[in-house]
Amino acid sequence: MKILILTGAFGMGHYSAAQAIKEEILLDEPYANIEIIDVVDYIFPKISKIIYRVFNFVVSKFLLMYNYFNIIASRNPSTPIKALVAKKIDILLNDKNIDMIISTFPICSQYVSAYKKIKNKNIPLFTYITDIDVNEEWICENTDMYFVGSKQTKESLIKKGVGKEKIIVCGIPVKHDFKDQAITEIRKNNKEILIMGGGLGLIPQGDKILDYLSNIENINITFIAGKNKRLIKQIKESYPNINVLGYCDNVYDYMKKADLLITKSGGITLFEAIHSTTPLYVIRPFLCQEIGNAKFIQEHRIGKVIWTRGTDIYEDLTFLLENDILLDDMKKNIKNIRENLDNSSPLAYYNKSLNLCYYNVSNSYIKISGI
Structure with a gap:
């Protein structure tokens, strides 16, 4: 099985969660082929270091500015340059023949969700939310399963329109x-x-x-x-x-x-x-x-x-x-x-996610029955 984990190095948390998920899967399936990719570095290789330096500078020196832009982004989530990113993701997936994508950073989920819609793909997308509070940035129409830290996070997602059958309360991923x-x-x-x-x-x-x-x-x-x-x-x-x-x-x-x-x-x-x-x-x-x-x-x-x-x-x-x-x-x-946490490996939900995947019929996505 080939699994791609997409993340971003904005702080240590998202990347650390990606490493913990990889470790957890390998304990359950030692022969799984798992690769962690920094989506910022992959999509913007020439300027990724500058992006991260600016982020670290703002977080350490201008907290008010960071919070302001974070609030604006959470209220108006958008996925810029969708076509360009979808093309890059398509190259990445075709080259590696991936069975499942896991995301630990909201923009990764947004881009993969957009890719699935543009290319009419139904590859399973698992999103791990790495904080208790959840905003609209994390919610993407083509995410098949959400893995969250608490019952409060699950309830918040349900209020925002996510089906409860797609939410697993497992805690935020940490090393074994x-x-x-x-x-x-x-x-x-x-x-x-x-x-x-x-x-x-x-x-x-x-x-x-x-x-x-x-x-x-x-x-x-x-x-x-x-x-x-x-x-x-x-x-x-x-x-x-x-x-x-x-x-x-x-x-x-x-x-x-x-x-x-x-x-x-x-x-x-x-x-x-x-x-x-x-x-x-x-x-x-x-x-x-x-x-x-x-x-x-x-x-x-x-x-x-x-x-x-x-x-x-x-x-x-x-x-x-x-x-x-x-x-x-x-x-x-x-x-x-x-x-009270669900400690199952993500692979335990792989087959369930296949039943929750969406496919394109007459340019619209419909849910496959069976759950």
Whole structure:
């Protein structure tokens, strides 16, 4: 079986989800031929690096601008240069003889959906939504199955017109190492704190938090700063008692032994923490998608979210770290979420997706009966 996973490197989340899906399929079908392709790099090879540099710059320096354009795009989803992209996708699929396409980024789903309509193709398209909140960008008429993080996401899709038979609540994809049995819980004298700032290594008030935590006794701190080399150097020089790391492949080891994860509320990080049974602490989420994930954390009581500048974060952190009962309750709530996820491989839904595919008859798509 040949499977194509399309994604985009806007942040680490979408690409990380693609890698996790590939890993999950190979555990179920070791001989599957799976390729991950960055759709931006494939369609715009000459300018893809510029596109990503601009994105990273805007996200790190102009959050208001990013949110504004994100809201506009979500309200008015469009698929520019459809004909050109459809031609490129056609070349890609014909060259590789693909059986199924999986998307972890909305524009990938939009382009493949447009391609299916323009070329009258019924190749199955699976879309994995990588945040709890879902907007119109993710919804495409020729997506055959949606894989989502929560029941709330499913309900939102249904309200937007997606058939419930096409939606699977599986959680947001994470590497299988996070899903392995978590470290046996043994109450330790020292609390283990893990701080992660996403691929760019950024969290609000990061320096002040480190100043505060580094002076507390009976805690061990690990800071994973991603690819932010300047930040790594700064922390090593300023806080010699903090274990600081750059990008690493074994984040799961640190997350599973952590009593608390201080982080941004990205969709991948959220479900890495859920599978690791690690409570989260999120400070002033700002990006649109991160706000939705933070609300999920708060509503399900699996961590703490600080929404306003007036909160005394240091007093709040101290209270939480000293409150073993509250931390244990958060872990119980996390386990409840994890136990209600559908952990089936995407291949388990392949035949169902074939029955849900659309084909062209007299220039209109009709559903094949059988479900």
